[in-house]
Amino acid sequence: MTKIDLDKTSVRSLNSNLQDNKDNSETLIENPKGKHNLAVGLTTEQKVHIHGHVGYYCAGMNQKANILIEGNAGPGLAENMMSGVVKVEGNASQYCGATAHGGLLVIKNDAAARCGVSMKGVDIVVGGSVGHMSAFMGQKGRLVICGDAGNALGDSIYEARIYLRGTVESLGTDCIEKEMKQEHKQELRELLNSAGFDDMSLDGFRRYGSARKLYNFDIDNAY
Amino acid sequence: MCGIVGLYFKNNNLDDKLGYFLSDMLVEMTERGPDSVGFAIYDSVAKQGMIKCSILFGGVDQGKTFDWDLLKNAINKDFGSESVMHVYGSHAVLELPTDSKSISKWMKVNFPELSLISSGKRIETYKEKGLPKDVINSFNLTNFKGSHALGHTRMATESAVTTEHSHPFSTGDDICLVHNGSLSNHNTWRRKLLKEGIPISTDNDSEVAAAYFNWKISQGNSLDESLKSALVDLDGFYTFAIGTKDGFAVMRDNFGCKPAVLAETDDWVAMSSEYRAIATLPNSEKANIWEPIPGKIYSWEKTT
Incomplete structure (x- = not known):
């Protein structure tokens, strides 16, 4: 395992080392101290373990890498992730998993506003609650919320699926509750297990998705 | 974009190091605001x-x-x-x-x-155009003492880069405001407030917010009441931090676009636009850290 101390190494040098890592090895990053853009643009299978809190845009554009953050993450975590796994032991700030196409994003505690905004295929599992406008314009992928959701959940949602266990302050335009069929229970079980929430019961989870009323032009929607 | 920081000591042990800690926080916020820097220090009465x-x-x-x-x-x-x-x-x-x-x-x-x-x-305010590190050195901020302080690094979006346009802005006796964001209805409010006799000297949007609080408080509203009514009256994106004689308050607008992080230990409470400014403080790695919920007022005050 390689250790990189960000008190001594620049973020640019850290990222170029990680981007060049081709041998599936593990890297431990110490003293992140809220720095931005850590472990971005990785394209190979490897483990990255960040010990502490990270700033903006950590793990952005991730492909294949498995990134664990032992702390909180600032805004824009795993933005536009393509594949791989990003896991946060603490909380994540605004718009985590924004526009992400694939992979798995796990937030152990809470995620702030706009979690999974415009998600395009990523799976996001949040152990706690999410803020307002989560899964806004979500096109594809699954968002699992084990706690509560803020205002306007799933506003203008396309084909992303939302599983919510707690309460929702309000649903966004065109987002409705849908029947929880056997296939959805199975899908949810798999998502919870892959996030490490094996012990969590499926009881109380509800499914939300698009009413598909905004797909076609409706004169009543025009101002 | 701007950077704002606040630091409040829960006991007197650290008072001698207020300026030292505040300058580290402000320098860390240089990238969010390289134009100008300002700070309000609450020292001896x-x-x-x-x-x-x-x-x-x-x-x-x-x-x-x-x-x-x-x-x-x-x-x-x-x-x-x-x-x-x-x-x-x-x-x-x-x-x-x-x-x-x-x-x-x-x-x-x-x-x-x-x-x-x-x-x-108690309040003393200092601000000047220039790179935060240079201005901080010119004021010898590291030598300043006090119980709490607010600071601001500015990247102007709404009005000119001058010392007069820098934050903090006074909003009445011992009260000051620092702001990260932009207000879209500040011209309307500037006209209204000038008619009410509240002085506004620049075309800065944040100064209008400060004048708004000045007006609300002068009408007998508490700081909490004034902040609540700002959520309705002031249109735009903002995180406000307000310093008072014995403490400080933080509030984000309902959309919560502008960032803020709060952190608390046994010794201090700190707020900043980003965690990295808080990371410069002692024991920050053990602090309780959270993001203020949009539209909610957070405040700390020493009872004297």
Whole structure:
């Protein structure tokens, strides 16, 4: 395992080392101290373990890498992730998993506003609650919320699926509750297990998705 | 984009290091605001019957200097020899036996080239155009003491980059505001507030917010009430931090676009636009850290 101390190494040098890592090895990053853009643009299978809190845009554009953050993450975590796994032991700030196409994003505690905004295929599992406008314009992928959701959940949602266990302050335009069929229970079980929430019961989870009323032009929607 | 920071000590053990910690936090916020920097420090209380006034010479931006002896002599003549004046480059902090309204009027008549940027029993305000590190060094911020402080690094989006346009802005005795964001209805509110007789000296949107709080508080509203009504009246994106004589308050607008992080240990409470400024504080890795919920008011105050 390689250790990189960000008190001594620049973020640019850290990222170029990680981007060049081709041998599936593990890297431990110490003293992140809220720095931005850590472990971005990785394209190979490897483990990255960040010990502490990270700033903006950590793990952005991730492909294949498995990134664990032992702390909180600032805004824009795993933005536009393509594949791989990003896991946060603490909380994540605004718009985590924004526009992400694939992979798995796990937030152990809470995620702030706009979690999974415009998600395009990523799976996001949040152990706690999410803020307002989560899964806004979500096109594809699954968002699992084990706690509560803020205002306007799933506003203008396309084909992303939302599983919510707690309460929702309000649903966004065109987002409705849908029947929880056997296939959805199975899908949810798999998502919870892959996030490490094996012990969590499926009881109380509800499914939300698009009413598909905004797909076609409706004169009543025009101002 | 701007950077804002706040630091509040829960006990007196750290008071000697307030300036030292605050300067680290502000330097860390340079990328969010390299244009200008400013800070309000809450230090010792002015003597009975006296107030502290922070005076700024805005001509510093044009490379001009001001002969502070002129002010000193005039103050001694009109307010008596017990008045005290400390000069810090483009700023002077006075302690004199008067009230804010009288000194404000007196300044306008006698020294229109100077600005009274704060007044009260404890507050001292300093701000200047320039890279945070350079300005902080020129004021020797690391030597400042006190119980709490607010700071701001500015990246202007709405109005000119000058010392006069920098934060913090005074919103009445011992109260000041720092702001990260932009207000879209500040011109409307500037006109309304000027009609109400609230002074506004620049075209800065944040100064309008400060004037708004000044107006609300002068009408007898509490700080909490004033912040709540700002959520309705002020349109735009903002995180506000407000310093008061004994504490500080933080509020984000309902959309919560502008960032803020709060952190608390047994010894201090800190707020910042980003965690990395808080990471410079002792024991920050063990702090309880959270993001303020949009539209909710967070405040700390020492009961004296």
